[in-house]
Amino acid sequence: METLDAEFIKKQFLKIYYLCKNINMFPLKKYLSIVVFLFLLSCQNEIDEQDNNTAQGTVTKLSPLTSYLQRVAMVQTVQDNVIDGSTYCTIKLPYTVTVNNAQIAVNTTADYQKVADNINASTDDDDIVKIDFPVTMVYYNYIEKVIPNEADFDSLIDYWNQYPDLLSKINGLNINYPITINIYNSANQVASSQSIISDQAFFNFIKNLNESQYISLRYPISVVNYNNQTKSITNNLEFENAIKYAIDYCPENNIVTLDFTATITNGSWDIPYFFDDTEKTASYSGYSFVFKSDKSVVATKGAVSETGQWASQVQNGVTELQLNFSSELLSKLNKNWKLFEFNNSQIRLRDVTDSTNYLYFEKK
Secondary structure (H helix, E strand, O other): OOOOOHHHHHHHHHHHHHHHHHHOOOOOOOOHHHHHHHHHHHHHHHHOOHHHHHHHOOEOOOOHHHHHHHHHOOOOOOOOHHHHOOOOEEEOOOEEEEEOOEEEEEOOHHHHHHHHHHHHOOOOOOOOEEEOOOEEEEEOOOOEEEEOOHHHHHHHHHHHHOOOOOOOOOOOEEEOOOEEEEEEEOOOOEEEEEEEOOHHHHHHHHHOOOOOEEEEEOOOEEEEEOOOOEEEEOOHHHHHHHHHHHHHHOHHHOOOOOOHHHHHOOOOEEEEEEEEOEEOHHHHOOOEEEEOOOOEEEEEEOOEEEEEEEEEEEEOOEEEEEEEOOOOOHHHHOOEEEEEEEOOOEEEEEEOOOOOEEEEEEEO
């Protein structure tokens, strides 16, 4: 039998643990030897399935899907942008604003439209929105802060405007709770499960994960997309694809329109994350990549540089990036990458040809 890496063993142990637990075969501790025996018998067959682990398998805090799910669970902050002008915080209801000398009580999210209607009613007024302070601001991460006056409010908005390229909430995808998450802690070899009942609970659950914990979502999970359609998600890849759909098509996720070619050819990039069957980010530490308009790309580490080629095209509405390097290490990047999302400082790509692999670029 082939040698199995530690992560694969952990995943298989967790799988067998929950199999035994769910069918109530026997107490785990008493029959641990039997479980291990069953595990060893299953290893040979499971080796051929390792590439499909992202479909229904375990993920960690550092896995791409985990970060996407946390962004789905963030506070919804764009609905009141007409009032506060920030996609990273929102004003806690209820409160009052004055627009063009008209006082408007904002008691529910439906009242945002009243503010917008007043602003759009005439082109001859100043359309100044004045907030009646104090108000409580809720940040994207559920932290709340009381803002006593306009000066403090302006300072807060100026602060958030310094970070225009933060990866913000993914709108247009709502999870129907409760959901159940299976957890395996490799540090103490304890397996457990937890019920999640809200976005805030899900956000904080992911925030508090540590690197020794492996989690597995218990499917099916019901979600509602931005068209108010309910869909049953049955595995990790389906969940990731639903998130991709929301990023691409929900208008609240596309406030700023950027050109991919102009973005990637602007400045120097490094690789903060590379997953090709296993995580291999460390192999590319210290490299910088400069994409040029003549379709060459220069990878530099220290005094050594290698020039490759890049190409980009749109197929079936999806932007693709092809890389072509000749050295053994850099040629591992030679895939037909599909663009997942990007902004001025981050580019996230994936490939789902056989297994799900990821390549991230980040502005240096």
